[in-house]
Amino acid sequence: MTFNRQFAPKAWRPGLIARAGIVIVLFAIVAKGRITSQQLPIPTYKSSSTLVNVPTTVSSQSGEAVKGLTSRQFRLTDNGVEQSLLVEEAKNVPLSLIVIMQVGGSAPASFRDYAALDVMLQTTFGNSIHQIALVMFDSHPEQIWNFPLKTDFLYFGLTHPDPGDHGAAILDALDCGVDLFRQTPPSFRPVIVLLSQGEDQGSHANLQKVLKRTIDSGVVVFSLTFPEKRMRAKGSSEEHENAAEAVAKMSGGDNFSFTDSSDLAKAISAAKTDAENFYLLSFQPTSQEPGFHSIAARVVNQRESLRILSRKGYWRP
Numbered sequence: 001m002t003f004n005r006q007f008a009p010k011a012w013r014p015g016l017i018a019r020a021g022i023v024i025v026l027f028a029i030v031a032k033g034r035i036t037s038q039q040l041p042i043p044t045y046k047s048s049s050t051l052v053n054v055p056t057t058v059s060s061q062s063g064e065a066v067k068g069l070t071s072r073q074f075r076l077t078d079n080g081v082e083q084s085l086l087v088e089e090a091k092n093v094p095l096s097l098i099v100i101m102q103v104g105g106s107a108p109a110s111f112r113d114y115a116a117l118d119v120m121l122q123t124t125f126g127n128s129i130h131q132i133a134l135v136m137f138d139s140h141p142e143q144i145w146n147f148p149l150k151t152d153f154l155y156f157g158l159t160h161p162d163p164g165d166h167g168a169a170i171l172d173a174l175d176c177g178v179d180l181f182r183q184t185p186p187s188f189r190p191v192i193v194l195l196s197q198g199e200d201q202g203s204h205a206n207l208q209k210v211l212k213r214t215i216d217s218g219v220v221v222f223s224l225t226f227p228e229k230r231m232r233a234k235g236s237s238e239e240h241e242n243a244a245e246a247v248a249k250m251s252g253g254d255n256f257s258f259t260d261s262s263d264l265a266k267a268i269s270a271a272k273t274d275a276e277n278f279y280l281l282s283f284q285p286t287s288q289e290p291g292f293h294s295i296a297a298r299v300v301n302q303r304e305s306l307r308i309l310s311r312k313g314y315w316r317p
Contacts, residue, residue: 050284050285050316051282051283051284052078052282052283052284052285052295052314053218053280053281053282054076054252054280054281054282054283054295054297054310054311055090055189055218055220055252055278055279055280055281055310055311056074056252056278056279056280056281056297056308056309056310057252057274057277057278057279057307057308057309057310058278058279058299058306058307058308059273059274059277059306059307059309060304060306060307061304061305061306061307063270063273063307064273065273065276065277066299066306067089067277068089069087069089069279069299070087071085071086071087072301073299073300073301073302074087074279074281074297074298074299074300075297075298075299075300076281076283076295076296076297076298077295077296078283078285078286078287078293078294078295079287079289079293079294079295080294081286081287083283083284083285083286084283084284085281085282085283086281086282086283087279087280087281087282088279088280088282089279089280090189090277090278090279090280093187093188093189093276094128094129094130094187094188094189095125095128095129095130095188095189095191095275095276096130096131096132096147096181096184096185096188096189096190096191097121097125097129097131097132097133097191097192097193098132098133098134098135098177098180098181098190098191098192098193099121099132099133099134099135099158099192099193099195100134100135100136100137100173100174100176100177100192100193100194100195100196101114101134101135101136101137101158101161101195101196102136102137102138102164102168102170102173102195102196102197103136103137103138103142103161103162103163103164104137104138104139104142104163104164104165104166104167104168105138105164105166105167105168105197105201105228106168106197106226106228107138107161107163107164107168107196107197107226108163109226110195110226111161111163112261113226113258113260113261113264114158114159114161114195114261114264115159115261116159116261116265117158117159117264118155118156118158118159120264120265120268121158121268122155124265124268124269124272125272128272128275128276130188131147131184131188132147132151132154133145133146133147133148133154133177133180134154134157134158135173135176135177135180136157136161136164137164137168137169137170137172137173137176138164138165138166138167138168138169139164139165139166139167139168139169139201139202140167140169140172140202141169141172141173141176142164143157144176144180145157146180147180147183147184166201167201167202168196168197168199168200168201168202169200169201169202169203169204170194170196170197170199170200170201170203170243170244170247171200171203171205171206171207171210171240171243171247172202172203172204172205173194173196174192174194174205174210174214174221174247175205175209175210175213177192177219178210178213178214178217178219181217181219182217189218189220189275190217190218190219190220191219191220191221191222191271191275192219192220192221192222192253193222193224193268193271194221194222194223194224194244194247194248195224195226196223196224196225196226196244197225197226197228197244198223198225198228198241198242198243198244198245199228199240199241199242199243199244200240200241200243200244201240203240203243207240207243207246207247210247211246211247211250211251212315214247214250214251215250215251215311215313215314215315216314216315219251220251220252220253220275221247221248221251221253222248222253222254222255222256222267222271222274222275223244223245223247223248223253223254223255223256224256224257224258224264224267224268224271225244225245225255225256225257225258226257226258226259227257227259249312250311250312250313251311252309252310252311252312253271253274253309254270254271254274254309256270256271274309281297281310285316288316289316290316290317291315291316292313292314292315292316293313293314293315293316294312294313295310295311295312295313295314296310296312297310
């Protein structure tokens, strides 16, 4: 597979909140092997005004992308208050993809379904993937292929994972993935495909922290979950029980389940359609209240019932 390194002509994603007069410093890391606790420097921002970007996917109940909608057909509320919108239909946006794969806990039972995972990704996403990385995890992020120029070993790793320990630190792995996107050009849409069970086991990061970092970074997550035949862990909270689905849906992505390779191929195809086809809704909030803002997007004046995927909120400093 050949990855096109050309940048899109227009940067669509400076994160969830775009600011006038932004100065961004991006830091890159190259790592392989066990992840350490060392944190990357935080980008520096200077701003005078705020614009909130909400990528929104609209599809029919059969899964086909709905195109050609106008600003008059969208409604969006911020903390229940309707906002004035700018709407742009995204076209040919390059994707920066990170596959985050669980190898610990009950994951080895699904390894047989990954035998053609490399082919699934290449044939499904095609040339829309402009860079790809891989993170494997058990009780912690274990191995990482950090957007390599040559992807042979990465694709081999996808189809030949080694079993890990008993853990499934989903939130820690997602936190690691968000860090990797700091070196991604702002013209690329950052996408995570998470292959895991639904429940987090053993993460140090908490759900709210991961949600905030994911949304602030403009990352969309698609969780592809395999069945987990086990009892709920003692002391496990409800948010950890549904960690994979919660992060996916809060980010504007979705959750798909699979039981075999055929289901997995269908889930990857659905994720690809959602990642590539979206509208960029932008607005200046009428409320400057700090903290979490709940947002909800919908489409009006349509005869059929539509499936809408968009971020469920954002945090204002």
